[in-house]
Amino acid sequence: KQEVTQIPAALSVPEGENLVLNCSFTDSAIYNLQWFRQDPGKGLTSLLLIQSSQREQTSGRLNASLDKSSGRSTLYIAASQPGDSATYLCAVGGGGSNYKLTFGKGTLLTVNP
Amino acid sequence: NAGVTQTPKFQVLKTGQSMTLQCAQDMNHEYMSWYRQDPGMGLRLIHYSVGAGITDQGEVPNGYNVSRSTTEDFPLRLLSAAPSQTSVYFCASSWDSPNTGELFFGEGSRLTVL
Numbered sequence: 001k002q003e004v005t006q007i008p009a010a011l012s013v014p015e016g017e018n019l020v021l022n023c024s025f026t027d028s029a030i031y032n033l034q035w036f037r038q039d040p041g042k043g044l045t046s047l048l049l050i051q052s053s054q055r056e057q058t059s060g061r062l063n064a065s066l067d068k069s070s071g072r073s074t075l076y077i078a079a080s081q082p083g084d085s086a087t088y089l090c091a092v093g094g095g096g097s098n099y100k101l102t103f104g105k106g107t108l109l110t111v112n113p
Numbered sequence: 114n115a116g117v118t119q120t121p122k123f124q125v126l127k128t129g130q131s132m133t134l135q136c137a138q139d140m141n142h143e144y145m146s147w148y149r150q151d152p153g154m155g156l157r158l159i160h161y162s163v164g165a166g167i168t169d170q171g172e173v174p175n176g177y178n179v180s181r182s183t184t185e186d187f188p189l190r191l192l193s194a195a196p197s198q199t200s201v202y203f204c205a206s207s208w209d210s211p212n213t214g215e216l217f218f219g220e221g222s223r224l225t226v227l
Contacts, residue, residue, distance in 0.1 A: 031212035
């Protein structure tokens, strides 16, 4: 059974700092990995999707990497802003199921002005 | 561009009552799914559908029914609500499969069962 772990559970940083969020998974037979953002009381918004054949994806100040062999992904946020404050979740597709994503429990990020 | 629309946003039920959570998407997505999100448990898949007339169970299907009569709609039915079903429910859709494309979420439906 695929398990996804996100460390740390919470992170507080000053504005302007570069930061890294971590995601690890137990079954490397994945189809893809997605990073999502969730604001309080809202749904999830997809930030980046990395296919299993890719090593990284970039969107603006965000960069996500994928290392299937070690079962790890990182989300790098450059020059953090207070508007980046949210919960960030990673989810992996595959690992035994064609139609199911397995989610981590998320990292709550607070960027202080 | 509405995306994925869920109704109602909030609902309070008494134990044993029934209700339907509505989900509609306007992106012509084949794949639709229902998740529940609970503190400390993360997101768990309840049911999913890969097209009209096709549904299947996820991790936590007990107590929930679904049907998919059209591409656009995927309602979730609670036949006899229990306090354990107090949760935030999310509908999500994807073009083909969450393993090949981006998953789009609705804003959520917060359900309290007394």
